[in-house]
Amino acid sequence: MESPRLPAPPGVDDRWLVSDRLGHQLIRVMRAVERAKAGKSVGPDGVERAAYVLLARLVLEGPRRSNALAESVHSDPSTVSRQVAGLVRAGLVERRPDPEDGRATLLAPTDEGLRVFHANRDRRNREIGAMTEYWDEADRVRLVELLEQLAGDLEDHHAPTPPSAAVRGQEAS
Known part of the structure; x- marks a missing residue:
């Protein structure tokens, strides 16, 4: 259209x-x-769809603390904590002792979490493949490149200004 x-x-x-x-x-x-x-x-596994973002981050980037996970998805720690609790109850994520700090825990995908992640990824990719099957492959690749550029620019444009940069900006005026 x-x-x-x-x-x-x-x-x-x-x-x-x-x-x-x-x-x-x-x-x-x-x-x-x-x-x-x-x-x-809610997905077919009974887990909130929003929580799958957290599972994907853990699969793709490795185990991390809850606060670091919240920061990486630009979400509130209390929201992430609630969603992680659902992933733990579903057996998709587990808490492990942090080898660098015995008082803290790391969140990591379980074998079942890996299976669910790969199944969801496969389903998504098949749907996208079906929607774009008649497209020229060069157009599909170019769209990916342009979307990567747009996503990066959106993230950069809407990134919070670090305090030191905000102060420098005020000094310049």
């Missing part, structure tokens, strides 16, 4: 018009994802 052709405000350039089209398409994608997820807040 093409972006609607609304009249542009006076004085805008082509870059603004392309950004407007991109914004429209991003909204369409987000809405389509929301529709696909509607009514599916």
